[in-house]
Amino acid sequence: MYDLSIKTKRSQFVKKLRHVIRKVKILGRNRRRGGGIKKTKPNKKKIKQVQRKKKIKKRTKKKKKKVYVKRLKNTRKPKTKVTIEAEEIPVTKASAIILGKVLGQGGFGKVVEGKFQGRTVAVKIPLRKEDFEEALIEFKKLRNFRHRNIVEAIAYCKEPAMFVMEYMAGGTLNSWLHDGNNKYTPMNWFQGLALLTDISRGVKLLHDTSLLHGDLSSNNVLLTRDHTTAKISDFGSAQLIEKYINASLAGQIDEAVGAFRWMAPQRLRFSKPDNYSDVWSYGCILIEFLTHPRKIPFAAAGTAQLIAKLESYIEGDIRDLRIDLGEIDPDVPPLLQDLMYRCLKAKRVERPDYGEIADKLEYIHNWVTKKHSNSHSKFKTNNKRVHSSDIRTWR
The missing domain is CATH 1.10.510.10 (Transferase(Phosphotransferase) domain 1)
Structure with a gap:
């Protein structure tokens, strides 16, 4: 005959084992959440100190006054295009230019070595007065360029017609x-x-x-x-x-x-x-x-x-x-x-x-x-x- 007591004992053991496993799992979860740890009593002195500091800060803070500004209609400035004007060439008198030896001569005029404001310069003198206005347009274009491979234009004189350039x-x-x-x-x-x-x-x-x-x-x-x-x-x-x-x-x-x-x-x-x-x-x-x-x-x-x-x-x-x-x-x-x-x-x-x-x-x-x-x-x-x-x- 088969002994039923052994079967019952085995089933009881399994139930107890399952119960233990559940407890272990629950304890593990509680530990992660802080469970199973004894809670300490709060320190009343420290709490009072923190509360006092907060009250002091609130008193020291000044209330900001709200300022209301009335905005007028169409007060914004219109957008304008930025234009860079060409640099003006200084006009000088003939007495400010000291002429020296002739450096070269051609169909348009001659170039003379000179002094202007203590600087050695080249002075271009057109042969014909009617060519002065057209040559002045060229000279103004030259003034706008500041490049190491373009000659610098310094100043010009109207009477007599002379152009002061880099020597x-x-x-x-x-x-x-x-x-x-x-x-x-x-x-x-x-x-x-x-x-x-x-x-x-x-x-x-x-x-x-x-x-x-x-x-x-x-x-x-x-x-x-x-x-x-x-x-x-x-x-x-x-x-x-x-x-x-x-x-x-x-x-x-x-x-x-x-x-x-x-x-x-x-x-x-x-x-x-x-x-x-x-x-x-x-x-x-x-x-x-x-x-x-x-x-x-x-x-x-x-x-x-x-x-x-x-x-x-x-x-x-x-x-x-x-x-x-x-x-x-x-x-x-x-x-x-x-x-x-x-x-x-x-x-x-x-x-x-x-x-x-x-x-x-x-x-x-x-x-x-x-x-x-x-x-x-x-x-x-x-x-x-x-x-x-x-x-x-x-x-």
Whole structure:
């Protein structure tokens, strides 16, 4: 027979075990909540101290008075556009300017060294009084620019007509390039690239502000005493140039032939100057840098011959007329030579803008520094001339 007592004992044991497990679970929960811990009696002294501090704080607090402000209708100021006015050029008397030796002379006037307020300056004196008003517009434009590659305008005098400008002790780029000593000496290309970069930056600033130079040439680029920095001058004189062009074509003056040598061919067809005409002029400055011995572009031609040649360039490409460019220095970086030909493209749309020119010059400078450690050495790599195939990766 099966003993039932054993079964009952087992069931009773299971019930007790379950009851114990439940108690353990409940105690665990209570402990998490803080149960099972004996509560201590609160300290009455500390409670009173805290209550006193709160009362003291309430007494010390001052009540803020409510201020009611009546708002009137339409009291807000209307929004206005902020306009920056151009800086006014100081007008001076002739007695404040001390004139010295003549620095240069051209079709528009002469430039004289002088003193103004204890500072050595260059004084520009126009030859004709009727040109003063138009030259004053150019001078005011020059005053608005404060850039390391643009000549500073200081003051002007109405009677007699004089313009006081920053004095550049290094003279013009034209006189430095074609000087008897420098004409036949090899170019230090680190210095040459720095000057070319300065010119491109100055003209790029004009183009970025919707202005043209109109008469860019090596005569209008001035240098510092150590010939390490170039600054452009005489920009914005396109109206004056047109007068002399028309007079020269009519046979009245021959002085404008100098401007023709750096002038884009499209200008001879009386088209308006644009950014690309300044790019052509920059290409002509590159001719002066890259030829050896250095030559002024189209120097051998007279007025009539020069006009005929420039007219023929509109139909063809200047690459086919290398004789007129003179001999290119074999030590010229091929990248720079290629840039010159691109600036002198017959079709103006194919010429680069000054932003691209500045980028290319920076690339050429980096290319030169990598290949040549000595800044005065000629362009040789492993005792071999640099081959023109090096420009394939640059294009």
